[in-house]
Amino acid sequence: MTRLRYCILLFLVALCAPLTVAQKEKREPLTEAQIEDIREAGVDPNLRVALYTKYANEHAETIKGLINRGKSRDRLKRIDDELQDFTALMDELGSNLDQYGDRKADLRPALKQLNEDCPKWITTLKSLPGEPAFDVARKEAIESADDLSDQATRLLSEQTTYFLAHKDEKNQQRSEPKQQDPPQQ
Numbered sequence: 001m002t003r004l005r006y007c008i009l010l011f012l013v014a015l016c017a018p019l020t021v022a023q024k025e026k027r028e029p030l031t032e033a034q035i036e037d038i039r040e041a042g043v044d045p046n047l048r049v050a051l052y053t054k055y056a057n058e059h060a061e062t063i064k065g066l067i068n069r070g071k072s073r074d075r076l077k078r079i080d081d082e083l084q085d086f087t088a089l090m091d092e093l094g095s096n097l098d099q100y101g102d103r104k105a106d107l108r109p110a111l112k113q114l115n116e117d118c119p120k121w122i123t124t125l126k127s128l129p130g131e132p133a134f135d136v137a138r139k140e141a142i143e144s145a146d147d148l149s150d151q152a153t154r155l156l157s158e159q160t161t162y163f164l165a166h167k168d169e170k171n172q173q174r175s176e177p178k179q180q181d182p183p184q185q
Helices: 002-024 032-043 045-067 073-102 108-127 135-165
Strands: none
Touching (some): 045 073, 045 108, 108 135
16 A cells, blocks of 8 residues: 555656746746845835836846857847846836836936936847847837837826926825815814
8 A cells, every 4th residue: 555655646746847847947037136125125116116227237238248149049048038037127117117107106216217228228129130039039028128118208207297296295205195184064
């Protein structure tokens, strides 16, 4: 009976092994230290957006550095991986802009830097030679960068207008609805 249990256990382990390998293949565009920095900056929207921008710049520089390397399978795989990471990072940054924009957090300082960097990222992505190994990832990254650039430009314009009209909320992390005194009877 113990032999049968041992065989069943061995079979289950062999059955689950591919699942654990598949879980390890999920890429994370940020290091653990970067994730922790962003987590800690969660209370400061400008710092959080600035950190995402900084890390996206690092990915863009890595991609730029891979452009002129000799052609090899490893280079193609690395570029594809970097493009996917870069796209995921830009999408996450866009989600943060949505969230903080809805809360009326004053993001103008971080948005100015982001608006300067987005065109550089787009230029880097468009300068990549078209190669079938990473062509889909390149197109997705360009679309994501274009979307992020449009979003950042629009949000900066909206915030500039909003904070001109609401000077008392300038430099706040978010605006809270003003408490109204209950009507007196």
